[in-house]
Amino acid sequence: xxxxxxxxxxxxxxxxxxxxxxxxxxxxxxxxxxxxxxxxxxxxxxxxxxxxxxxxxxxxxxxxxxxxxxxxxxxxxxxxxxxxxxxxxxxxxxxxxxxxxxxxxxxxxxxxxxxxxxxxxxxxxxxxxxxxxxxxxxxxxxxxxxxxxxxxxxxxxxxxxxxxxxxxxxxxxxxxxxxxxxxxxxxxxxxxxxxxxxxxxxxxxxxxxxxxxxxxxxxxxxxxxxxxxxxxxxxxxxxxxxxxxxxxxxxxxxxxxxxxxxxxxxxxxxxxxxxxxxxxxxxxxxxxxxxxxxxxxxxxxxxxxxxxxxxxxxxxxxxxxxxxxxxxxxxxxxxxxxxxxxxxxxxxxxxxxxxxxxxxxxxx
Amino acid sequence: xxxxxxxxxxxxxxxxxxxxxxxxxxxxxxxxxxxxxxxxxxxxxxxxxxxxxxxxxxxxxxxxxxxxxxxxxxxxxxxxxxxxxxxxxxxxxxxxxxxxxxxxxxxxxxxxxxxxxxxxxxxxxxxxxxxxxxxxxxxxxxxxxxxxxxxxxxxxxxxxxxxxxxxxxxxxxxxxxxxxxxxxxxxxxxxxxxxxxxxxxxxxxxxxxxxxxxxxxxxxxxxxxxxxxxxxxxxxxxxxxxxxxxxxxxxxxxxxxxxxxxxxxxxxxxxxxxxxxxxxxxxxxxxxxxxxxxxxxxxxxxxxxxxxxxxxxxxxxxxxxxxxxx
Numbered sequence: 001x002x003x004x005x006x007x008x009x010x011x012x013x014x015x016x017x018x019x020x021x022x023x024x025x026x027x028x029x030x031x032x033x034x035x036x037x038x039x040x041x042x043x044x045x046x047x048x049x050x051x052x053x054x055x056x057x058x059x060x061x062x063x064x065x066x067x068x069x070x071x072x073x074x075x076x077x078x079x080x081x082x083x084x085x086x087x088x089x090x091x092x093x094x095x096x097x098x099x100x101x102x103x104x105x106x107x108x109x110x111x112x113x114x115x116x117x118x119x120x121x122x123x124x125x126x127x128x129x130x131x132x133x134x135x136x137x138x139x140x141x142x143x144x145x146x147x148x149x150x151x152x153x154x155x156x157x158x159x160x161x162x163x164x165x166x167x168x169x170x171x172x173x174x175x176x177x178x179x180x181x182x183x184x185x186x187x188x189x190x191x192x193x194x195x196x197x198x199x200x201x202x203x204x205x206x207x208x209x210x211x212x213x214x215x216x217x218x219x220x221x222x223x224x225x226x227x228x229x230x231x232x233x234x235x236x237x238x239x240x241x242x243x244x245x246x247x248x249x250x251x252x253x254x255x256x257x258x259x260x261x262x263x264x265x266x267x268x269x270x271x272x273x274x275x276x277x278x279x280x281x282x283x284x285x286x287x288x289x290x291x292x293x294x295x296x297x298x299x300x301x302x303x304x305x306x307x308x309x310x311x312x313x314x315x316x317x318x319x320x321x322x323x324x325x326x327x328x329x330x331x332x333x334x335x336x337x338x339x340x341x342x343x344x345x346x347x348x349x350x351x352x353x354x355x356x357x358x359x360x361x362x363x364x
Numbered sequence: 365x366x367x368x369x370x371x372x373x374x375x376x377x378x379x380x381x382x383x384x385x386x387x388x389x390x391x392x393x394x395x396x397x398x399x400x401x402x403x404x405x406x407x408x409x410x411x412x413x414x415x416x417x418x419x420x421x422x423x424x425x426x427x428x429x430x431x432x433x434x435x436x437x438x439x440x441x442x443x444x445x446x447x448x449x450x451x452x453x454x455x456x457x458x459x460x461x462x463x464x465x466x467x468x469x470x471x472x473x474x475x476x477x478x479x480x481x482x483x484x485x486x487x488x489x490x491x492x493x494x495x496x497x498x499x500x501x502x503x504x505x506x507x508x509x510x511x512x513x514x515x516x517x518x519x520x521x522x523x524x525x526x527x528x529x530x531x532x533x534x535x536x537x538x539x540x541x542x543x544x545x546x547x548x549x550x551x552x553x554x555x556x557x558x559x560x561x562x563x564x565x566x567x568x569x570x571x572x573x574x575x576x577x578x579x580x581x582x583x584x585x586x587x588x589x590x591x592x593x594x595x596x597x598x599x600x601x602x603x604x605x606x607x608x609x610x611x612x613x614x615x616x617x618x619x620x621x622x623x624x625x626x627x628x629x630x631x632x633x634x635x636x637x638x639x640x641x642x643x644x645x646x647x648x649x650x651x652x653x654x655x656x657x658x659x660x661x662x663x664x665x666x667x668x669x670x671x672x673x674x675x676x677x678x679x680x681x682x683x684x685x686x687x688x689x690x
Binding site: 082084099 | 405589595597611617
């Protein structure tokens with residue numbers, strides 16, 4: 001039930017600037033995920049929204065009210081911490097009830113809110129246990145329950161799944177998705193470094209890099225139409241291949257020469273006549289690479305490593321210069337006997353990305 | 365033999381004796397008592413391994429028994445004898461104790477000390493630890509509060525003798541009284557009943573530093589997120605302190621409290637130096653001292669009473685400390 005607006009928000013610790021010029025509108029009921037490399041300030045931004053860190057530049061509005069100097073408890077937010085941050089000396093019930101007790105709610109109100117949250121999260125059998133008697137997943141549910149009982153306008157999740165083991169992470173991720181479904185009016189902001197979480201949960205992903213927002217948009221848009229090389233390589237695994245190339249023919253469809261592999265390839269990206277001869281990076285996702293015998297190819301090289309995962313086979317190609325990241329192709333199904341072979345790879349022109357000076361030619 | 369040579373010989377004999385004991389006893393066990401050969405080889409190895417820990421523990425157990433367990437029994441035995449040490453008088457010493465007015469005063473005073481000093485020292489230590497936690501000059505403040513720990517009880521008592529001096533030109537208390545318009549200086553140490561508390565202040569002053577250092581470390585160990593979660597839950601600083609932080613370090617608080625309690629039950633120097641137990645300030649240890657060398661039977665009886673009082677606190681302390689370790 002809340003619109004959240006960040007305008008020119010920045011954060012600096014003394015002379016060190018960690019975030020600047022963050023502009024972002026988050027609508028009611030939206031689930032926005034902040035992703036980015038370690039140290040990009042995504043958790044800091046979340047903590048600024050929570051009120052645990054001071055906002056040193058710009059404004060934060062929630063429902064049109066400036067929140068910069070409002071104490072955390074009155075911002076209408078609730079936060080779920082990475083380490084759960086349960087009060088170790090209190091039972092599950094008391095953990096969830098604490099904020100309501102502080103707010104001097106009546107006994108009946110508190111009990112009703114706690115029971116309701118416990119039912120939603122299947123925590124009823126554990127209400128009288130101490131946190132130390134719970135498993136990691138149960139603790140995380142209690143942390144979420146503690147947020148739910150406050151009935152906040154905005155939920156803030158700070159890497160809530162990163163302390164769980166792989167299987168539990170998937171299960172809890174689905175639970176969070178169901179929770180969102182059950183509370184369509186709640187706005188949620190979720191910080192993670194796990195792009196699967198980001199892709200599956202988000203209505204919109206915000207990629208933070210180099211103190212700023214690199215790109216904000218629906219998950220598939222970030223995957224299909226990344227604005228920058230950074231976003232292109234950050235979203236998707238293994239990361240997008242980048243090959244040095246040159247624009248050979250401009251037009252509705254651009255033709256490219258790739259000196260390293262010795263081939264040429266087409267891209268469904270319009271270019272202008274004056275672009276001819278421009279140095280670009282040609283981006284192709286590993287999963288878009290296709291083996292070919294034709295003359296239209298992006299890369300030809302010897303296969304150095306073959307990873308057979310059953311569902312897919314990943315090929316790592318030798319590169320002419322060892323300091324470059326290996327070119328990777330992800331082929332569906334099982335392929336054997338490719339090790340040491342010279343293979344030509346190409347891609348559908350619609351799946352080829354072009355970057356000049358780090359920015360996509362699609363978005364200029 | 366020069367003392368230096370004596371020392372060397374002692375060290376060589378001591379260390380050599382230890383090595384000889386462990387090596388020889390082990391050898392005896394393995395080769396002679398339960399040799400690992402012959403028809404009963406399996407049984408012999410098992411038995412040797414059952415005996416071995418006791419073999420190695422024996423010296424420590426023996427020394428502990430000699431210097432800790434035996435004295436307890438010995439003291440109790442001695443306390444059943446009269447002044448000359450030859451006449452058995454049964455529980456006569458204890459009867460005399462409980463009939464003695466001064467002993468009852470000492471028990472009541474000791475009870476007051478045990479109630480007030482650990483509570484006050486822990487409380488002030490906790491407050492000091494919390495208040496100095498985030499301060500830029502917090503470490504300087506902590507050092508100053510900790511300093512009295514480095515002073516002996518007698519030294520501290522001498523300092524406080526000045527504070528309590530019966531002279532407005534020397535004593536702080538009387539200077540303040542005079543400043544507020546009092547005509548004559550009073551001897552603070554002779555104010556009935558309250559003089560006990562003035563003595564306790566000295567020990568509180570010394571022990572606050574100890575409590576502060578331990579509790580400060582415990583406070584630092586509290587996960588920061590629980591405090592942040594409480595901030596978001598709307599708790600004010602007092603609620604965070606008393607409902608989030610203090611409960612999380614309760615185990616440490618109890619250990620600090622009980623540790624100071626032992627100290628209080630043993631302290632005698634302060635009373636001995638300040639009042640000598642006069643003016644109704646007697647406590648058990650100084651009461652015991654007053655009988656020492658005059659009537660050892662009576663003195664050991666007091667010692668035994670003190671031990672009985674300390675025992676339950678000590679058991680509780682050990683249990684708590686173990687819980688903390690886990």
